[in-house]
Amino acid sequence: MKDYYINFTPLNIAPDYFFTASDEEIEQTEKREEERAREFERLFFAPDFLAAEYITASGARRILHHSTRAGVLFQLSYLNAEGLPTMHENYFTTDETPETVTNKRAKIELLKHYTARTYREPLTLRIITA
Numbered sequence: 001m002k003d004y005y006i007n008f009t010p011l012n013i014a015p016d017y018f019f020t021a022s023d024e025e026i027e028q029t030e031k032r033e034e035e036r037a038r039e040f041e042r043l044f045f046a047p048d049f050l051a052a053e054y055i056t057a058s059g060a061r062r063i064l065h066h067s068t069r070a071g072v073l074f075q076l077s078y079l080n081a082e083g084l085p086t087m088h089e090n091y092f093t094t095d096e097t098p099e100t101v102t103n104k105r106a107k108i109e110l111l112k113h114y115t116a117r118t119y120r121e122p123l124t125l126r127i128i129t130a
Contacts, residue, residue: 001050002129006043011036013119036118037111044074044110048129054117055124060086064110074110 011032018026043049044064051065059081067075067090074091091110117123 002048002127004127006125006127008036008039008118008123008125010120010122011115011118033115036115040111040114041107043125043127046129049127050130051128053126053128073107076110076113 011029013029013033014020017029021029044052049066051063053061053063055061061079061083063077063079064074065077067073069075069090072090072092076089076091077085078087078089080086091107114123
């Protein structure tokens, strides 16, 4: 098993950016977002990936790991600063759709979750691989 950290620098996207930037600037920013999403995709969908964890400013933990449920590829577990589980989200890659499956999210939403974490702040991920 391998345990290491990866630091992602902020993309520096302000909340009002898409309302104030030019079309050309928005297009360039969307390309940076897509590249960042591909970085996360390469990590999470690597054959030896086991888990990824980050800690929020309040000390809460978010842990992405493979799910044991049929049709669900990943579970994102939320633990509060005291280490108590508070919720989880399921992400799938089967042919099922969010309309037919309750509380499951598609791969694109998983990548958006992590990309959005880097809009204005750096993100340090602890990665565990086989």
